[in-house]
Amino acid sequence: MEHLNTRDAVTPDPAPDLHEEALQVLRRLVGREDAVFHEGQFEAIEALVSGRRRALVVQRTGWGKSAVYFVASLLLRARGAGPTLIVSPLLALMRDQVSAAARAGVRAESINSANATDWDNVRQRLDEDTVDVLLVSPERLNNPRFRDEQLPELTRRMGLLVIDEAHCISDWGHDFRPDYRRIRDLIARLPGRGEARVPVLATTATANQRVVTDVVEQLGVDSDDDVFVLRGPLARASLRLGVLRMPSPASRLAWLLNHLNELPGSGIVYALTVSAAEDTAQALKDAGYAVAAYTGRTDPEQRAELEQALKDNQVKALVATSALGMGFDKPDLGFVVHLGAPSSPVSYYQQVGRAGRGVDHADVLLLPGTEDREIWQYFATTSMPDEHRARAVLEELERAGGALSVPALETRVDLRRTPLELLLKVLAVDGAVERVGGGWRRTDQPWSYDGERYGRVAQARVHEQNLMLDYENTTGCRMEFLARVLDDPQAAPCGRCDTCAGPWYPTGVGEQARAAADSSLRRVGVPVEPRTMWPSGMDRLGVQVKGRIPAEEQCGGGRAVARLTDLGWGGRLRELFSDREDSAGDGPIDSDLLQAAVQVLAQWGWTERPIAVVSVPSRRRPQLVRSFAEGIAQIGQLPYLGELSVRGHGPLTGPGGNSAYRLASVWDQFAVPETMAEQLQSAPGSGRQGPVLLVDEMADSRWTLTVTGRALRQAGADGVLPLVLALAG
Known part of the structure; x- marks a missing residue:
């Protein structure tokens, strides 16, 4: 595993023609003739284009990871390569990436649940070789029609594979998704040796060393070369962090009612549950604030409208759950406030990293709650597969002798729809079941419950929760704490947070705001x-x-x-x-x-x-x-x-x-x-x-x-x- 730290990186005499060609592509992409590469960007592009290597780029949000894969895609296309396949986790991320690609002259398309009417047209364009970049979700890799009809041809022709938000591959990542484990199998099917090998790029802004090691191991499967790892400093100079303890949900809401307008620009208020987000949004609306709730219950069409409203500063804030996270890009986002803490510092850093990308100053404030640990425990237990229920699902599929739909399975095993679908994904990644027309069926592959692995993951989750409590209580620099948790070797005091420079936020709450909060929460x-x-x-x-x-x-x-x-x-x-x-x-x-x-x-x-x-x-x-x-x-x-x-x-x-x-x-x-x-x-x-x-x-x-x-x-x-x-x- 080769590591390159961008602060002390030295470009090893790159081919001048490639550097100049890449620079011209970059300038066309960004529309500026004076544009130059950030430290490390060209090195990653060169590894993909000249070396056809597998690479992991861990850089803070806003560094320009998308520029790496767009430039590399166009350079590879110019050399006769097929389209780039980007595996991207969220519709919001796809929308932004397709729009950015179009502005830059990259012919990009996506296949996802929100554009089903366009699928035939996209397939035709792929057949005509007029698509430079195709974006799909990890779940799409297991869609029977896509998996059986499109993916084999894409794999044969693919010029570059990109895994965005690659920490999702890892059990240890804060947002692990079972379908991401399927990517390892996709990588193993790509030519990894000789002149025909397909370069692979994984990118993320939030990965500690354990996640990096896990992702590198999966990237390196069946390859004859080390994985190129580019890791830069993660701390962002524009962020000013703080933690303010309040005695109750009413006092936290009262603080927000009192001081939201004092926060710079427009931003995001995060809540841990859908109800909390909706209640908070309603209370702020009643107080005259231009806000809206954004949760897992928000319709996809409305999500796009709300994202655009925030980008256009038509609202002061979106009051959101983690549904608004990866992929949302607003460079001038002025603040992020959390009503209740996420369950890990890595997850917290990923969310606060939405702010301050393109501005010199952004405020980040955490208002932790006494109920946080109950909520962490609930989500932690619902995400772990249960051996008894897994075996019950497998036995029913075996007994059926063919495909069963999820509703049909529900009458055979006592599992609710969402955890049942998650369990089927886990079993599918393990190879024990497969999704086919008409539902799911049992394969002939034996299956055993990996209790040791799930035990390790459960212990890691508890450790992350304790680290989050340590962040709340630290007397040292908060940005340095987050950077160290992410194993950033360049972690250092920021000089701006509330422990470095003293509280920068008001701590008082007016009686009117307190009364309004009490009234709202007693509704x-x-x-x-x-x-x-x-x-x-x-x-x-x-x-x-x-x-x-x-x-x-x-x-x-x-x-x-x-x-x-x-x-x-x-x-x-x-x-x-x-x-x-x-x-x-x-x-x-x-x-x-x-x-x-x-x-x-x-x-x-x-x-x-x-x-x-x-x-x-x-x-x-x-x-x-x-x-x-x-x-x-x-x-x-x-x-x-x-x-x-x-x-x-x-x-x-x-x-x-x-x-x-x-x-x-x-x-x-x-x-x-x-x-x-x-x-x-x-x-x-x-x-x-x-x-x-x-x-x-x-x-x-x-x-x-x-x-x-x-x-x-x-x-x-x-x-x-x-x-x-x-x-x-």
């Missing part, structure tokens, strides 16, 4: 949408339902006090439903939470007022649910008809699991007591017509509410309106 009332369709394949689980739920058996739209992930009431509810040994456990509902539920009822806006209250029996918190229902009934002057009864052993599973299994676990497990049914079947004209308020502690899959509501409707209730304390997710 209650989240819709609980009714289920209208049964999951497919329920007959396999012994439940004879399918299609649409009859209207006369459906619940109406319900309400929850708040989501568990909300910034305001979410914290109280997470504590209430915690399984920790030091949690309060079961007990009567407290008056504040009951009043919050009353407030939800007051603003509901129903067309018919409920005529009675019924509760769902709870195993874990019977006092909580019963006192909740009785309190609502008393305050609303409604009769409390009691609890539904439980048949047999009751529901078979707790929270989690996929939709089909959740329905099967509660199906036919509740009944309407005879006395309750008599009250529901009162004769017309008796004043007993109207919906029943159905009270429960939490809505997760919503199948408990659907099944109990159906039972009440069948027993004579005119309608059922669910009311719960918490909405999961």
